[in-house]
Amino acid sequence: MDIDAIKRDYDIFTRDESLIYLDSCATSLTPRIVTAKLLEYYNSYNANIARGAYKASTKATEEFEMSRKVVANFLNAQLEEVVFTSGTTASLNMIAHGLTSQISNTDNIVVTAMEHHANFIPWQQLCEHTHADFRVAPITDDGLLDTDQLLELIDENTKILALTHVSNVLGTINPIKELTQKVRAKNQNTLIVVDAAQSVAHMKLDVADVDCDFLAFSMHKLFGPTGVGVLYGKKEHLEKLTPIFTGGEMIQEVTTACTTFRELPHRLEAGTPHIAGVIASQEAIAYAKSFGFEKIREHEKELLTYCTNNLVENFGDDIKIFGPCDISLRSGAISFTLKNHHPHDIATILDDKKNVAIRAGQHCAMPLHLETLKTNATARVSFSVYNTKADIDAFIDGLKKVDEILS
Ligand code: PLP
DSSP: OOHHHHHTTOHHHHHOTTOEEOBTTTOOOOOHHHHHHHHHHHHHOOOOTTTOSSHHHHHHHHHHHHHHHHHHHHHTOOGGGEEEESOHHHHHHHHHHHTGGGOOTTOEEEEETTOOGGGTHHHHHHHHHHTOEEEEEOBOTTSOBOHHHHHHHOOTTEEEEEEESBOTTTOBBOOHHHHHHHHHHHOTTOEEEEEOTTTTTTSOOOHHHHTOSEEEEEGGGTTSOTTOEEEEEOHHHHHHSOOSOOSTTSEEEEOSSOEEEOSTTGGGOOSOOOHHHHHHHHHHHHHHHHHOHHHHHHHHHHHHHHHHHHHHHHHGGGEEEESOSOGGGBOSEEEEEETTOOHHHHHHHHHHHHOEEOEEEOTTOHIIIIIIIOOSOEEEEEOOTTOOHHHHHHHHHHHHHHHHHHO
């Protein structure tokens, strides 16, 4: 990949040439092609969708529905199985709340110890409200999902298994397809919900192949705008999902006696969506596809290997890297601690002294940090197509400076 040329796709690097952005797990940078599409909507056909009988509204509606086609094609899903939301968090909450009436106190819901809060709390809350049993599958010492123990938690009363495709802390890639098959062999009625927030920008997703029941992701992790998410669900399950948002655009008929809802996907899309964001999402997906996921993965593995080796060579036993050692089992992120230096201090000094942007804290995974990893916080670097080995060199140099200052 020609990274110099890729960097030129982003105005942010033109404005700040020294920026080393290593926080793509939190949000990816947005290429000009996507911001241009956002502006195109506002400057050329700014109108609400599916409402006006005039040209701009028709054009906006067509572009919006074109994005649905692009997402459906990207996921290998049917058109009506793609619902636009405001992000992964919204999608997962819509699934959990929308399933409430299908859960009883004899059921159980299984999640994993490596979930982001967005795929943990909604299920925990659902169990609290319905008195269903909340079960958490552990991870192994090397940061992999303990699939044997997970399968032991699945029984005839397991209504839902909600798990992340890629951990935003450990980088672990979970074998979703294989797990789906094994879970189905134990209980064919267990609904499998996949949080694809961290995998969507790194590997090809194929919902038909994986055979999950629901899947969620955010466009802002895939070169797209913030405030746009996707909720994929198999048609049969989306049809049974209670809409948690009701209001404009999702109804068929409203009388003072009752309301009937529209067909999918509109019944789950109440109110005015982030029209510009959804429209610009088609460009974000086209941009990701222009590299090809094999190339993206190859580049990411190269950076992961280079960064891991450099951390170990330069800091030896002082650095603790969380997650699997085998790079083939991990994706875009490396979380670490360095001596007793507080991760927030590490991140602040890196920013201040070297203009290197990394993440610090618990990365919305408090149970994982406090109960499993037994650490208060970690620092995290994560990569995307615009990162180079030189970025990693700058980060390592910066980390040496951090160590000097804090030791
Ligand atoms: N799930 C995972 C694994 C994540 O990493 C994130 C965000 O970092 C989310 C869910 C939540 O995504 P959003 O904040 O876009 O809703």
